Amino acid sequence: MTAEIQENTTETPLLPVLDSRQYAFFFDVDGTLAEIRAEPDAVTIPAEVRDHLQTLFAASSGALALVSGRPVEQLDQLVSPLVLPAAGVHGAEMRDGNGTLHRVTLPDDVAQEVQQTLEAGMAALPGTLLETKGMAFALHYRQAMLHQQQVLALAESVVAKFPELVLQPGKCVLEIKPRGKDKGAAIYTFMQQTPFSGRIPVFVGDDLTDEKGFEVVNAMQGITVKVGEGSSLAHYRVKTVRDVYRWIEALQRHTLTFNKESEL
Structure with a gap:
């Protein structure tokens, strides 16, 4: 509990x-x-x-x-x-x-698709930053607070597609990481x-x-x-x-x- x-x-x-x-x-x-x-x-x-x-x-x-x-x-x-x-x-x-x-590692095909999806999505949001960590990804929006909701929607769409991943909110950042x-x-x-x-x-x-x-x-x-x-x-x-x-x-x-x- x-x-x-x-x-x-x-x-x-x-x-x-x-x-x-x-x-x-x-x-x-x-x-x-x-x-x-x-x-x-x-x-x-x-x-x-x-x-x-x-x-x-x-x-x-x-x-x-x-x-x-x-x-x-x-x-x-x-x-x-x-x-x-x-x-x-x-x-x-x-x-x-x-x-x-x-x-812990992600399957190569999953890691590649997630990275490509996030790179394309974040590139459309000026001032945001994508940090790639291999098995996890950090979506920073500290310098682009106006894009907070778009970053959240992007992260949620990725997590919804890959059940082995979860979303972890932080201070002006959303992290996508392995479940558990x-x-x-x-x-x-x-x-x-x-x-x-x-x-x-x-x-x-x-x-x-x-x-x-x-x-x-x-x-x-x-x-x-x-x-x-x-x-x-x-x-x-x-x-x-x-x-x-x-x-x-x-x-x-x-x-x-x-x-x-x-x-x-």
């Missing part, structure tokens, strides 16, 4: 500082670890944030993963030189804690694997695509954090990406302090 999304997500400027040895950390990227940009290729994660993630990754014995709509290859570029466990394309691509990459793949399923899969299993999950995200992840983590008695405005299943809320950065820095400082005290 799907939990009801609530408006009264707790607004806490100071999130709990956690013992990284007991928790498994999952982070969305765009809108969470990186500011949203009109062009997906313009997105970056600051070097100091990557450094803090590296510290947290080591302190949690590798129980830190990225969970994103982006392909794993793009996630690697954003956090380089780090190579983290990752769920890309909402879990259609997953690199586990051992570094093994698992990928979402961030909740990806986090659940990670939590069955080393080094995540036996830990308390923590998930931070900002978009509608993250709500499935919040639902799964809540069911596991974990910690869920919504970034920004809007109704959410998350138990905590912060206002901006900068708040996420400050929290990660606090976690990193706590880890370094604990390590120094342990050496005494």
Whole structure:
């Protein structure tokens, strides 16, 4: 049964500082670890944030993963030189804690027809952007809000023709992805694997695509954090990406302090 999304997500400027040895950390990227940009290729994660993630990754014995709509290859570029466990394309691509990459694919004829249909449809809508991910497609209209309904109609027509695909709304984007793949399923899969299993999950995200992840983590008695405005299943809320950065820095400082005290 799907939990009801609530408006009264707790607004806490100071999130709990956690013992990284007991928790498994999952982070969305765009809108969470990186500011949203009109062009997906313009997105970056600051070097100091990557450094803090590296510290947290080591302190949690590798129980830190990225969970994103982006392909794993793009996630690697954003956090380089780090190579983290990752769920890309909402879990259609997953690199586990051992570094093994698992990928769902579409039949070649389906992928080709969908891409051709979307390319033709989006070309007729100036200002829109089609992002092709192999087994999934993102239809961006952030710079062409007047075409929102046409983009929706195009996406719905494709999903209606191919039952193996589903439509996932996001912030000024519609994603067409394989059925059964979402961030909740990806986090659940990670939590069955080393080094995540036996830990308390923590998930931070900002978009509608993250709500499935919040639902799964809540069911596991974990910690869920919504970034920004809007109704959410998350138990905590912060206002901006900068708040996420400050929290990660606090976690990193706590880890370094604990390590120094342990050496005494």
